Every structure is written in structure tokens, then in C-alpha cells.
Amino acid sequence: MGKCKNLTFLDLSSNVLEGYLPFQWLFPCMVYFNISRNMLTGVLPRFGKESCHSIMVSYGQAPIFLDVEDIQNAYSNIPVWGYQMSTIFGSLVDENLVFIHDFSWNRFIGPIPSFSIGGDFLATNHKPSYKLFLNNNALNGSLPGELVSNCNDLQTFSVNLSTNQISGGIYPGLLLDCLQLKEFEAAHNQISGSIGPAFGNLKMLQRLDLRGNRLSGSLPGQLGMLKDLKWILLGGNNLTGEIPSQLGQLTSLIVLDLSRNGLTGSIPENLTNATNLEIVLLNHNRLVGEIPSSFSTLSSLTELDVSFNNLSGHIPQLQHLSNCDFFKGNQYLHPCLDPYSAPPDRLPDLLEVHKEYRQSKLKSFVIAMVASASFILFILLVMVLVLILGRRKISRLTSLRRKVVVTFADAPTEVNYDNVVRATGNFSIRNLIGTGGFGSTYKAELVPGFLVAVKRLSIGRFQGLQQFDAEIKTLGRIRHKNLVTLIGYHVGETEMFLIYNFLSGGNLETFIHDRSGKNVQWPVIHKIALHIAQALAYLHYSCVPRIVHRDIKPSNILLDEELNAYLSDFGLARLLEVSETHATTDVAGTFGYVAPEYATTCRVSDKADVYSFGVVLLELMSGKKSLDPSFSEYGNGFNIVAWAKLLIKERRSSELFSPELWEVGPKENLLGMLKLASTCTVESISIRPSMRQVLLYWEFIVLRQYWDGTNGLVFHGLIIVSTQNKGCAHSSLFPVVSPLLALH
Structure with missing residues (x-):
């Protein structure tokens, strides 16, 4: 593996790999490297300053590498990756290259080495970003003075060191030498010392997570200078002093967790100037005074936990209902359910109430009960009348609606x-x-x-x-x-x-299995397949929101008298999904056409339609059904996809086509169509093309007849594909179809 100089994307995550990490691997040159959730041990190798090749992930420009959409789709159906992958690859849609190295959830030990990415990438016009995941290991020692050697040459840098055994303090040089730090997570370690004012220099910092450490001292007011800071997570430390009033200047702040510390003083009134706050955790401290009433103005605030302090006064009327447990443990705070009652230590002594008052109270109680019973009886009578009249009205409306189209x-x-x-x-x-x-x-x-x-x-x-x-x-x-x-x-x-x-030509199922010889010709087969592909591409890319059909099969494809194809039943799976009583985990497809990842996980993507489209192509070419009785000789569960793979592997591709179709040809186009169907039905959705790529490849099949062996593909005098670089095809017209071009 160390000899693979051009290796750009390596994912070995979520296996049971053991042993040590080879030092020969060129980690800095890999745009995406993931060995998380294994059982690897040993120390992490020190990253050298490697010389790497050019850009490795395609953003619709370089056809020889994986497209970002394919990388996203590769993980869309893996539950443990859901949020993390959407977060990681959410930043890949722009033009900035993002390096991701993930060593998390293993058993690595030893100190944290210095990391880097290939120097060649730093010389490009667009600075790359770097995400480094080292969390959930057994790394020890103190934080290094330098986490990444070329940090200030990056666009942004994010690191996760949480849940290790890191000790010592945070060196100011670690922060000053990496001003591009965007996310710094080191929760649940043994980090000590104070949070120094050097954090105020990290103008790009958005997430600071140091929960569950041994930090002490007071919070620096310089944190209020970080206008992009969204998450301050410092709970479970030994912080003292007052909450800096400068935190109210953080207009981007969403979550503030200062719980389980030793903070004193009052809650700053201007903390509510951070109007985007959603969660504020100040519980288990030594705060005194009143809760600022301005918390009631925060429309996004859903959780305010100030329990187990020494607060007093009224509880603000928050815009979102709050759990009373968030206010308990404050002796002088007014009761949660009655914010305007007297404080607990001033409640009247019931033993001192006069006997006359008790009798008067009893009389009042009896009168109130009689009045309440009368009122309830009146309400019941009104409800009965409304119900009777309402049923008559609904009955009239229903009878009218029954006949509305x-x-x-x-x-x-x-x-x-x-x-x-x-x-x-x-x-x-x-x-x-x-x-x-x-x-x-x-x-x-x-x-x-x-x-x-x-x-x-x-x-x-x-x-x-x-x-x-x-x-x-x-x-x-x-x-x-x-x-x-x-x-x-x-x-x-x-x-x-x-x-x-109404379409008079019937459906494609009848056409395939009861067709006349004159219709078994390449132009007809090609036209039908192209029409289906165009319809699916429209649903996937031109509808907002995009529509995934989920039940592509020949019986859902209709024909007119001229054998133009029309896709039916689109959107019905979506109608089924919004039903209040229907379980949306059901697979809304047909056995034999459903993509393997959809059948096993019930998680759907547009690539599931691509798989079903590939099955339809195989039926269209062969004249056989997806679960044809002739496959029984191969055993139970054998379908047309497995049959096609078997024939291709044994170099018997011609046997897949119906005799009439193969005899007329053109054979080269038919084999190209078979290769397309084979690619559409691969199990890995990262390799499986999108419908947009399928259409581009379809153009390639049609335009192949204009191939010029000298210049490449020439159409109306325009060189579309030129051959260069030792025979590798490069295309500016349809770069994303490169995985399919590799089939030729």
C-alpha cells in the first residue's frame, strides 16, 4: 500500500482491523484517509513534508478522480456516519479542497505527533482546509506546541482530540501559530491550567469544546472578541470567577455550557445580547442574584438550566416551555409553577391561621364546587348541540366532496x-x-x-x-x-x-415479453431507454424537491403508438410517505428491481432509481424477466443482474442479448449499453453513476460513430475528446462520466 503514490481516497473504517499503522503510507498526500472504528494500536506516525501530485478530488473538473457527490452517496446509508458525514462533506461543495484524516475510535497510544498535508497543495490558488480526527483513543502526554506544521497556510483547521488521556496545559504558541483554527475539541481529557487570553486571537474559531477536563482560573474576556464563535463548551471543569460580560457580544453564539464549575457572581444582564442562544447551561455553580428577565426576549432559547446555584427572585417567562428541574436547587428562587408567589422562606405558618378563617374557607369551597358543577353541565350541553349540528354540516360537505374531481x-x-x-x-x-x-x-x-x-x-x-x-x-x-x-x-x-x-401502446413489460421481431432493433431499444433516462434525470435534478421514483420497472413505463416511452407512478411513494398511519420504513419498490442498499436499510437515494434503471436495460436487451424462470438452474435468488455479471465474467456477453437484437446489431452499441447497465447495477453506490452521468454516457454511445482515431471524438468539426497523456481520455464536455469511459 505504501507504494501507491497516487492513492487519494482510502476508507477502512468500521472494520475489526488490528495491529499497527504502517509508517510507509503517504498520509499527507491523501485527500481522504479514514481508519476510524477499528482496533488499531501503537503510536501514530509523524507526518513528513511529502511531495504530492495534483488535485485528487474532482469538483466537476477533473474526470480521473471521484466526484464529491459520489463520496457523499457512499456514506449516505451508513447509520453511524449520518451527521458526521453531512458535516464533513457539507464544506466540499465549494471550490476549496478539504483534507480529512480520521484516526478516531481506535486504541492508539503515545504522544500526539505533528501533522501536515502535502506541500504541493499549499501552492495552489485555493488554500485547502484540514479536518483531523484523533478522538476516542488512548493518546497521552501533553498537547504539542504545534499540531499541524503548515497551519497558517490553510484555509481552516479543525481538530478533535476528545476522550483521550491528554494532560498538561494549553500552550499559547499552539494557538498563536494556528490562527486558522476553526474547531478545537479536546473534551474528556486531563488538561489543566487556565484558558488564556491567547484564545482571543482565534478570529475564525467557531467551536470550542473543553468539557470534562481540569481547567481552572477565570474565563478571559477576550472570548467576546470571537464573532464567529457558535459553541462554548466548558462544563465539568474547575473554573472560578465571574461569567465575563463580554460573552454578550457573541452574536453567533448558539450553545453556552459553563455547568459544573465553581463560577461565582451574578449572571450578566447583557448575556442576552447574544440573541441566537438556544442552550444555556449554568447549573452546578455558585451563582447568586436574579436571573435576568431579558432571557424572556430570546426567541430561540429552548433550554436554560440554572439549577443548583444560589439564585433568587422570579423565573423569567421564557418563550419556550422549560423543565422545572432546570431551576431546582436554588433555595431563594420563586417556585417554578408560580413565578409571582412569595419566596419559600416567607410562606405563612398554617398553624397560626384562625379557626374563623378555616370555616369561611370551607364555605367558599362549597360555593365554588356548586358553581363549577353548574358551569361544567352547561358546557356539556353546548358541546352536545355543537356536535349534533357539526355532524349534519360535515355530512353535507362530505356528500358534496364525494363527487369533486x-x-x-x-x-x-x-x-x-x-x-x-x-x-x-x-x-x-x-x-x-x-x-x-x-x-x-x-x-x-x-x-x-x-x-x-x-x-x-x-x-x-x-x-x-x-x-x-x-x-x-x-x-x-x-x-x-x-x-x-x-x-x-x-x-x-x-x-x-x-x-x-391514456397511452395506447401498452407498457414496456408487454413490449419486452411479447414483442414482434420488427421492433427488436437498436433504434427502438435505444429510444425507449433514452426516454426513461431523460424522465428520471428530470425528476432527480429539475424538480424541487427532487423526486425519487423508488419503483422503476417495465410495467410502470408506458408506450404510445410510436413507441415513445413515458414514466408513470412517479411521486406515489412520496404520497405514501406523508401518510399519518403508514410506516415509512416499508420498501416502496418491487422485488427484483430494488437496489440492495434500499432493500436492506430502507434508506433511499436517487442511486436506487439508477439501479432499477439498469435492471430494466437488462430486460430490454435480453427479453428476459428480472426473476426469469430460466435462472432457476443457478439456484434460488439468482436474478438478471447476477446472470449478466456471470456472462460478462465468462466473456459470453453476446448470450445476454435476444437473438434478433444481436443479429441486427450494431454490436458495439449493444455492448456499450450492456456495460452501462452493468455499471448501473453495481452494489456500491459510490461507483454507481447518477442519472446525469448516465445521460452523458448515452451521448457518448451515440457520438462514437464520429470517432476519429487521430484527434479523438469529432462531431461537426468540434474535437470533443482528445487523446493525450499516454492514452488517457480527457474531456471538457462530459467530465463526470469518466467512471463509465473507463469501461472502454
């Missing part, structure tokens, strides 16, 4: 409830043209010559849809030449249906 633009007047029911023969089996997981579809001729397809939804699957109208209206606005047009819909207590334009 909501239509979208350009829908003819013939689209109404009575016409639909009549034209379907009251949903007679004679007019049934298809069934699926969402319901049954019927053919209906509303007026002579005007045909529609009516999808009668299964009431059992769509219940309690409070957002149904909004969701279905969003689908009704979607228009694309290769999507079935939604004309209107009806929602009633016992009936729900969608109305689409």
Missing part, C-alpha cells in the same frame, strides 16, 4: 366524477388494464375519442393524508415529454383515484 391546467370539462365512474363501468373488471402496489388502473372513454387512465388508489395504503392535496398538486404541476401527465384527482371517504392521459 380536482383538475389541473388544460383539463377538459368532461373530467368530472360522474363521467369517470360511468366510463369505467363503476370500476368494472372489463375496463381493468393494470394492477400494482398502489392500486388498479382502468381505461375510461369520457367522451367519444377522449381516453384517460384512472388509477384507483388502495384506500388501505393511503389513510390520513393531511398533506395529500399539497403533494398531489405538486405532482400535477410536473410536465415533461417523457412523464405521464396527471390530469386530475379525487379524494373521498371511500374513494381515491388519479386521472392520467
